[in-house]
Amino acid sequence: MTSTPLLRVQGLTKTFRMYHLDSMLHAFEGVSFDLFEGEFILLRGHNGAGKSTLLRTIWRSYLPVGGHVFYRSNHGEIDLANAADVDIALLRREEIGFVTQFLNARPRVAAQDIVAEPLLLAGVSRAEALDQARHWLDQFGVRPELWRAYPSTFSGGEQQKVNLARALILPQKLLLLDEPTASLDAGARAALLRRLAELKRQGVAIIGVFHHPGDVETLIDREINLSTRVVADETTEREDVAL
Numbered sequence: 001m002t003s004t005p006l007l008r009v010q011g012l013t014k015t016f017r018m019y020h021l022d023s024m025l026h027a028f029e030g031v032s033f034d035l036f037e038g039e040f041i042l043l044r045g046h047n048g049a050g051k052s053t054l055l056r057t058i059w060r061s062y063l064p065v066g067g068h069v070f071y072r073s074n075h076g077e078i079d080l081a082n083a084a085d086v087d088i089a090l091l092r093r094e095e096i097g098f099v100t101q102f103l104n105a106r107p108r109v110a111a112q113d114i115v116a117e118p119l120l121l122a123g124v125s126r127a128e129a130l131d132q133a134r135h136w137l138d139q140f141g142v143r144p145e146l147w148r149a150y151p152s153t154f155s156g157g158e159q160q161k162v163n164l165a166r167a168l169i170l171p172q173k174l175l176l177l178d179e180p181t182a183s184l185d186a187g188a189r190a191a192l193l194r195r196l197a198e199l200k201r202q203g204v205a206i207i208g209v210f211h212h213p214g215d216v217e218t219l220i221d222r223e224i225n226l227s228t229r230v231v232a233d234e235t236t237e238r239e240d241v242a243l
């Protein structure tokens, strides 16, 4: 672990415009924290406190209305809050992972190909990438009969397992987890815990929202509690991007 944070979130504020009500809704305001390599931060807060929105703002699906997200990338420091879309797309491919409970299943792409894709993009041979993809599908408990099938027809839990296998097959520097255990059975939850522990040991920094934090209790270094939202009338507005 180095003494320079991997991520420095400073005064981050996200507001949504409620067009039909002609008002603004503060999802969170003035959030600041540092995150170091190999550190695991648990985000806490009641329903609607802004946990998912904070993860999506760091991932840059949402643009903040204020504040900074300084990230120490392999290419130098970059403020994710203000970076160009092209830079964000590159970081998502190479350094930052995001796991939600929803799989973005693509039509007519087999589960093993979805999982292998990050390795192929990283230059790993097809045979090796498929080998590893099958290994991770197996680890998360996806039956071999399904490896060559299309996940669009899978159960919610099976889709979630494909999602996890793909997201965790290649160690990233920063991992954002939004309720990744939501629809998992006990075996897959245990496999996820093992994999996250391994990634953390390798120095991956993790920010996670968990409905049942007990699932990852042994990994948590720090907790951040998001405060109650407030409704305001005026805020500088920036349109969100659809990356």
Ligand SMILES: Nc1ncnc2c1ncn2[C@@H]1O[C@H](COP(=O)(O)OP(=O)(O)OP(=O)(O)O)[C@@H](O)[C@H]1O
Pocket (backbone or CB within 6 Å): 016, 017, 025, 026, 027, 045, 046, 047, 048, 049, 050, 051, 052, 053, 054, 229
């Ligand atoms: N795209 C959006 N447009 C408008 N309001 C939004 C949008 N996304 C989230 N919100 C609002 O922002 C607030 C924070 O939502 P968020 O999903 O981040 O909460 P959460 O802490 O993850 O909640 P939960 O524990 O219920 O999952 C909520 O009041 C929600 O209605």
